[in-house]
Amino acid sequence: MCRFQHVPVDGDEKLCIETVIRFTKNPTCLQKAGAVFTGYYQNNPPGVYFSMPVLLSLLWALLKAGMVSDVFSVLSVSLDHKIVPGHEFLLALFNIVREKGLIGVVPELMQLTFKMAGAGLVLSLDCLDCVKNTPEFQQTVNPNSSNYKPAFIFQLCTKQEDWRRMGVVFRSICQSSKHPNQVGRISGRIAIALLSESKDKLSLPFVAFAETVCQNEGEDSLITSFLGRIGVSLMLRYHKTHQWAKGRRVVEVLSISKVNYSTLKGLFGNEDGATRCYLVTVATELFLLSGSLEGALNTLRENKWFLSSCSWPCEPADLESRSRVLMRLAEKTSHRDTLEVLCNLPGLKEPNDSVDISRYGPLFNSHLQVCVDRQILPVASDTVDFMLSKNLAVDNALLQMLLQKLGKQNLWLRAREVFRHSLSVGYYPGVSAPPGFMALIVPCRLGEVELALAFEMFITVNATGIFHLSETTTSSLSITLKRTQSCESEYLSAGSRILSAACIPQPKLIVHYTAVNSSQDQVFTLDVSSARCWLRHNHLWANEVWMH
Structure with a gap:
C-alpha cells in the first residue's frame, strides 16, 4: 500500500468526495476510500459537496466486502456530525455480525446503535427485534450499566x-x-x-x-x-x-x-406560558367535554377554584377562559352546584380590576328565576344573599316573588334574612320605620309577605315605646301607604293587601283604615294592644332579627 496518506487538505471537500467515489468503485481501494472519508470528516464538517448517496454507497460496499471494522469507523465519524444511514443498513449490519459470529464487535455495534437512535434514527420493528435477540442485548442495555443509552431503549419500548x-x-x-x-x-x-x-x-x-x-x-x-x-x-x-x-x-x-x-x-x-389558572381550567374542561360534570366540579374544588396569587399570577386571557368554562358548566349542573360555580366566577371572590363583575348580573338573575320557578327556595335565597353582598343588581320582581313564596311555604327565617339584607342595601327605599316615631311608611308596590315583614320590623324597633303605653292610651301606631307612579287600581289594591298582611303574623295584628292625608296617601292605624300581644310572644327572636 502507498505510504502517503492521500487525505485531502482541510476545506477541499470536493476532492474528498470525488476520491471516495473513485475508490469505492475499485474493490482493491475500498479500505482507502473509508480512510479518505474518515480522515477528512474527522477534522471538517460536511459542506456543500457532501453527498449522502456517496456515503451510503461507501457503507454498503464496505459491508458487502465484510470490512466491518471499516464500516464502524465510517459510521462513527458520520454520527459525530449527526448523519445517520437508514434502518435497512443497520439491520444488514446486525445480520452480517450474527452470520459471521463476530461476538467481539457486538459492544461497539450496540454503542453505534445507541448513537444512531439518539441522532434520530427511527428503527423498524425488524431492526428492533434483531437488536433485542442479540445475546448481549440485556446486559448492554441494563439501566445501571455505563453503556446505557435511553434514546434506544425508549424507542424499543415505544415500538413494542x-x-x-x-x-x-x-x-x-x-x-x-x-x-x-x-x-x-x-x-x-x-x-x-x-x-x-x-x-x-x-x-x-x-x-x-x-x-x-x-x-x-x-x-x-x-x-x-x-x-x-x-x-x-x-x-x-x-x-x-x-x-x-x-x-x-x-x-x-x-x-x-x-x-x-x-x-x-x-x-x-x-x-x-401555561399559568396555574389555565392548567386548572384545561383540566376542568377536559372533564366537562368528556361528559363528567362531577369530575369537572371536583377538579375545581380540589384546586380551591384557584385563579391567581402573587406566586402564581395569571393573564386576562386566563380569566376569560375560566369564565367561559364556568358558564358552560353552570348550564349543566344542579341548582346548588350552579350557584357554587357562579359564585366562583373571576372577580367575585377576589376583586380584580380587569374584570367587570356587573356583567354577571343577568347570569345570577337567570339562575334566580329558575330556582324561584321550580320552588328551589333555599338556593334562591342564597343566590339573592350572594348577589346583594357583591352589589349585583337583583331583579325586583324576582325578589318580591321569592319573598312571597318563602312566606307561603312558612320559610320565615329565610324570608326575614332576605328582606333585612335587601332593606339594608337600599332595595326598599320607600320603607321607613325610624325607632321611637311610632310611624311606618310603605310604598304601595309591596306584596303581602313584604308588608308583614315590615310590620314585624316596625313593631320591634318601637317595642320600648309600645310597652310603655298604658292599656287605655289613645295613642296609635300609624301606617302610611305612599302613592307611586303606578296606576290607581294598583294603589287601591295595596290597601287591601295591608289588611290581609296584618293577618299573617302570629298572633294576628289588628289594622284599621283611617283616612287619606293631604298627600292623598291612605293612612291606617295598628292597634297597640295587638302589637303588644305580638311582642310578648315574639320579642326574643324579633330583637335578634330586627335590632342587629
Whole structure:
C-alpha cells in the first residue's frame, strides 16, 4: 500500500468526495476510500459537496466486502456530525455480525446503535427485534450499566408498546441522574412517545407508565415532579387536539398519583406560558367535554377554584377562559352546584380590576328565576344573599316573588334574612320605620309577605315605646301607604293587601283604615294592644332579627 496518506487538505471537500467515489468503485481501494472519508470528516464538517448517496454507497460496499471494522469507523465519524444511514443498513449490519459470529464487535455495534437512535434514527420493528435477540442485548442495555443509552431503549419500548418497561427505565434514570436538565430532555422524549397511537384504541399509554413510575414515591420527589410535567404536556396536547377523554384520563391518573400538576410546567417551549389558572381550567374542561360534570366540579374544588396569587399570577386571557368554562358548566349542573360555580366566577371572590363583575348580573338573575320557578327556595335565597353582598343588581320582581313564596311555604327565617339584607342595601327605599316615631311608611308596590315583614320590623324597633303605653292610651301606631307612579287600581289594591298582611303574623295584628292625608296617601292605624300581644310572644327572636 502507498505510504502517503492521500487525505485531502482541510476545506477541499470536493476532492474528498470525488476520491471516495473513485475508490469505492475499485474493490482493491475500498479500505482507502473509508480512510479518505474518515480522515477528512474527522477534522471538517460536511459542506456543500457532501453527498449522502456517496456515503451510503461507501457503507454498503464496505459491508458487502465484510470490512466491518471499516464500516464502524465510517459510521462513527458520520454520527459525530449527526448523519445517520437508514434502518435497512443497520439491520444488514446486525445480520452480517450474527452470520459471521463476530461476538467481539457486538459492544461497539450496540454503542453505534445507541448513537444512531439518539441522532434520530427511527428503527423498524425488524431492526428492533434483531437488536433485542442479540445475546448481549440485556446486559448492554441494563439501566445501571455505563453503556446505557435511553434514546434506544425508549424507542424499543415505544415500538413494542411496553409502557411499563419504559416506566422502569425512567425511574432508574431519575434515581441515578444528578442532572435535572438531562432528566428533562429524556422526559420530553417520553412525552412524545406516550402520545403515539396505540394498537389498543381504548388504552392510554400514560396509565401503565405512571402506575410503574409512581411506586412509593413522595409528592416532592424528582420522579413525581417529572411524571407530573410529562402529564401536563400530554394534558395540554390532548386538549389542543380535542381528545377530551384521553386528556381526562391523564388528569385522573395524576390526581390518583397525588401529583399536584397545576403547579408544574410542561416540557416543551410552547407550554411555558401555561399559568396555574389555565392548567386548572384545561383540566376542568377536559372533564366537562368528556361528559363528567362531577369530575369537572371536583377538579375545581380540589384546586380551591384557584385563579391567581402573587406566586402564581395569571393573564386576562386566563380569566376569560375560566369564565367561559364556568358558564358552560353552570348550564349543566344542579341548582346548588350552579350557584357554587357562579359564585366562583373571576372577580367575585377576589376583586380584580380587569374584570367587570356587573356583567354577571343577568347570569345570577337567570339562575334566580329558575330556582324561584321550580320552588328551589333555599338556593334562591342564597343566590339573592350572594348577589346583594357583591352589589349585583337583583331583579325586583324576582325578589318580591321569592319573598312571597318563602312566606307561603312558612320559610320565615329565610324570608326575614332576605328582606333585612335587601332593606339594608337600599332595595326598599320607600320603607321607613325610624325607632321611637311610632310611624311606618310603605310604598304601595309591596306584596303581602313584604308588608308583614315590615310590620314585624316596625313593631320591634318601637317595642320600648309600645310597652310603655298604658292599656287605655289613645295613642296609635300609624301606617302610611305612599302613592307611586303606578296606576290607581294598583294603589287601591295595596290597601287591601295591608289588611290581609296584618293577618299573617302570629298572633294576628289588628289594622284599621283611617283616612287619606293631604298627600292623598291612605293612612291606617295598628292597634297597640295587638302589637303588644305580638311582642310578648315574639320579642326574643324579633330583637335578634330586627335590632342587629
